[in-house]
Amino acid sequence: MFSEQAAPTAQGLLAPPSAEPPTFPRVPVSGYSDCSQPFQLGERSFSRQYAHIYAVRLAGMRPGLERCARKQWGNDIALRKLSELQAGEKCCVVGTLFKAMQLQPSILQEISEEHNLVPQPPLPKYIQPSDELMLEDELQRIKLEGAIDVQKLVTGTIVAVYGSEQDDGRFLVEDHCFADLPPPLPWNGPSSDRFVLLASGLGLGSVSGEALLSTQLLVDVVTGQLGAEGEQSCAAHITRVILAGNLLSQNTQSRDTINKAKYLTKKTQAASVEAVKMLDEILLQLCTSVPVDVMPGEFDPTNYTLPQQPLHRCMLPLASTYTTLHLVTNPYQANLDGVRFLGTSGQNISDIFKYSSMDDYLEILEWTLRAGHISPTAPDTLGCYPFYKSDPFILTECPHVYFCGNAPHFQSKLLQGKEGQRVLLVTVPDFSATQTACLINLRDLTCQPITFSGFGADSED
Amino acid sequence: MEQPRRITDSFPRRLRRRGPGRPPGRLKDKKDKKDKKDKDQDKVQAKVRDCSCSPSQPSPDPALLEMLRRFDLSWEYGPCSGITRLQRWERAQELGLSPPGPIRDALLEHRDNP
Numbered sequence A: 001m002f003s004e005q006a007a008p009t010a011q012g013l014l015a016p017p018s019a020e021p022p023t024f025p026r027v028p029v030s031g032y033s034d035c036s037q038p039f040q041l042g043e044r045s046f047s048r049q050y051a052h053i054y055a056v057r058l059a060g061m062r063p064g065l066e067r068c069a070r071k072q073w074g075n076d077i078a079l080r081k082l083s084e085l086q087a088g089e090k091c092c093v094v095g096t097l098f099k100a101m102q103l104q105p106s107i108l109q110e111i112s113e114e115h116n117l118v119p120q121p122p123l124p125k126y127i128q129p130s131d132e133l134m135l136e137d138e139l140q141r142i143k144l145e146g147a148i149d150v151q152k153l154v155t156g157t158i159v160a161v162y163g164s165e166q167d168d169g170r171f172l173v174e175d176h177c178f179a180d181l182p183p184p185l186p187w188n189g190p191s192s193d194r195f196v197l198l199a200s201g202l203g204l205g206s207v208s209g210e211a212l213l214s215t216q217l218l219v220d221v222v223t224g225q226l227g228a229e230g231e232q233s234c235a236a237h238i239t240r241v242i243l244a245g246n247l248l249s250q251n252t253q254s255r256d257t258i259n260k261a262k263y264l265t266k267k268t269q270a271a272s273v274e275a276v277k278m279l280d281e282i283l284l285q286l287c288t289s290v291p292v293d294v295m296p297g298e299f300d301p302t303n304y305t306l307p308q309q310p311l312h313r314c315m316l317p318l319a320s321t322y323t324t325l326h327l328v329t330n331p332y333q334a335n336l337d338g339v340r341f342l343g344t345s346g347q348n349i350s351d352i353f354k355y356s357s358m359d360d361y362l363e364i365l366e367w368t369l370r371a372g373h374i375s376p377t378a379p380d381t382l383g384c385y386p387f388y389k390s391d392p393f394i395l396t397e398c399p400h401v402y403f404c405g406n407a408p409h410f411q412s413k414l415l416q417g418k419e420g421q422r423v424l425l426v427t428v429p430d431f432s433a434t435q436t437a438c439l440i441n442l443r444d445l446t447c448q449p450i451t452f453s454g455f456g457a458d459s460e461d
Numbered sequence B: 001m002e003q004p005r006r007i008t009d010s011f012p013r014r015l016r017r018r019g020p021g022r023p024p025g026r027l028k029d030k031k032d033k034k035d036k037k038d039k040d041q042d043k044v045q046a047k048v049r050d051c052s053c054s055p056s057q058p059s060p061d062p063a064l065l066e067m068l069r070r071f072d073l074s075w076e077y078g079p080c081s082g083i084t085r086l087q088r089w090e091r092a093q094e095l096g097l098s099p100p101g102p103i104r105d106a107l108l109e110h111r112d113n114p
Helices: A051-073 A108-111 A212-222 A229-235 A271-287 A345-354 A360-370 B004-010 B031-037 B037-052 B062-073 B086-092 B101-109
Strands: A032-034 A090-100 A130-138 A141-146 A158-165 A171-177 A194-199 A236-242 A292-295 A325-327 A330-336 A341-342 A401-407 A411-416 A422-429 A435-443 A447-450
Touching: A051 A158, A051 A171, A090 A141, A130 A411, A141 A158, A158 B062, A194 A212, A212 A229, A212 A271, A212 A341, A236 A330, A236 A341, A236 A401, A271 A292, A292 A330, A341 A345, A345 A360, A345 A401, A360 A401, A360 A411, A360 A422, A422 A435, A422 A447, B062 B101, B086 B101
Parallel strands: A141 A171, A194 A236, A236 A292, A292 A325, A341 A401, A401 A422
Antiparallel strands: A032 A330, A090 A130, A090 A158, A130 A141, A158 A171, A194 A435, A330 A341, A411 A422, A435 A447
């Protein structure tokens, strides 16, 4: 594990200063390539409708799903479109799921005067027993019932259902299957221990400064300024730091300035300005020593729709002079030392959490991998750019590390696939709440949490 | 459906009044529906469009337009609104839906006429 890397000749802190202070060179950067081109938007046009992204998603995932369906239910099953269904015939249909939810916030209902409704307050979960699932393909839709978990599934998932159409026009499902894990990538991982530090939810700019000490401790550990030579030699094995979103706290998002009169707000500065300055200073300390990838999150100053574009480097004048700072998109995909990382800042997972009965972030993360799509709820309840040519959120290759940021706790699991895929699923906890970051060992795909706290029984791992 | 923007951007204002009569074969054309909508502003553009077609061909072949319309309305290639026919054709090609080749040739031949 991490602390076993300590150099054997290391001295403790209670030793006289040695004549020649030993230096621990950081393991050199090798083999980094950024694979998140599909998530980078060039010129953006919002004049398109979202029907395109659904059409492309269905057309793109249909072949894979038909293959999975044949593998699961036999080669001779009938694959039908909804328009070709005949009552009572057992067949398989591939389509997009739509969940009709009563509690789903609908802007049309809110602004409709005839209902006289007060806007619904945000709820943690919008599921209800009366929700219904419908399957849509290119032309028609049909209601589903039967062996399918209505509470668990969310709108936008592409699924293959096997069953038959009933006389009342509903489809009785006997079994269903998803796209399953995408094909595996070859493994070129390093042979020696190399660590990547994953942290998310730094939450700078919040009213309480409790997390600031922990953030500074994190920076000190990574740059090797903390601990005796043992810890410093361990820290030299960290090759990269990935900050997965929510660098700014939710408090910086106050929209009072919009509602207040102009004369009251003229001289006030947005809270995010101070927070970004703090972020710049922290990143400066990190960048002088280790490559850093900064992903934007829900509360960061970038666009709201997925895929979020990188933060602009003019906001970070001190840190952006270093080439070790990489401002990347959310979701982010890259090859680090031959290991493919793919992850988001957590908006996709928390959106599925709101509309599904699944409670565990790791379970949702695994489910999105099995469904073959990073964020199926994307245009419906989560903002998304209206793609028309291809859906970049479809998983075409299986990453080695799949993470999501801003989860309530740290969890990790090594998933083994049927075709030899090995994926490490990591839910990175919110640093401002838990003061915990994750260290991933690239050699054997293990993960351990590292907690920084100023006071309390927990010491550093 | 074409965006009104695309027509207005590409053609300069050259003439002042609309042509005396439109060829009857194009009456049902989508582009003509656009003409009726933008009558006041785009009289000029409509005329210009007629003119710009004319050096290459007197008017687009009605059979060609019919073929393009069928391509637009065929559901296999996805929604047709908001993207040009060529973009839709390329997308269908990449998804492996094998759209008919003559459509692409026709679209490339009349590049100035979406």
